[in-house]
Amino acid sequence: AMGLYVGFTGVVTFKNARRALEAVRAVPMDRLLVETDCPYMAPVPYRGKRCDSSMIPMTAGRMAEEKGCTLEEMLRQTGENAKRLFSVE
Numbered sequence: 001a002m003g004l005y006v007g008f009t010g011v012v013t014f015k016n017a018r019r020a021l022e023a024v025r026a027v028p029m030d031r032l033l034v035e036t037d038c039p040y041m042a043p044v045p046y047r048g049k050r051c052d053s054s055m056i057p058m059t060a061g062r063m064a065e066e067k068g069c070t071l072e073e074m075l076r077q078t079g080e081n082a083k084r085l086f087s088v089e
Contacts, residue, residue, distance in 0.1 A: 005085050007033035010043030010051060013062045024066045032067075033085070034060045034078045 006027045012020045024032070034056050042051035043058035057071060064074035083089070 005031050005033050005081060007035040008059060008063060009035055009037040009041040010047070010055060010059050011041055012066075013043040013058055014047070015044075021062075021066050024063050029067065029069075029077050030081060032063065032074075032078055033081055034063065034074075 006023065008020065008024060011017055012024060014020075036051045036053050036056065036059075038052055039050045042049050043055050043062070046055055046058070057075070060074045060078060061071045063078075064071050067074065069077075
């Protein structure tokens with residue numbers, strides 16, 4: 001209702017990520033973002049290593065599972081959301 005965007009990190013791939021996954025399910029698709037929180041919060045199977053943008057598909061994949069869509073749909077939507085938020089063409 002406030003027009004906010006919500007970004008999620010590799011935390012959503014952790015075994016005990018119940019609350020983060022609840023939040024993923026609650027946030028509308030047009031308000032989701034994927035972030036790295038570099039250099040921290042690398043997704044499983046890279047947990048404990050330095051995080052970078054090459055790991056975004058792992059985070060987005062877990063979010064897609066929760067939202068009932070494909071990885072490709074999640075990446076497309078979160079990409080569109082980021083472009084809209086940051087006014088990028």
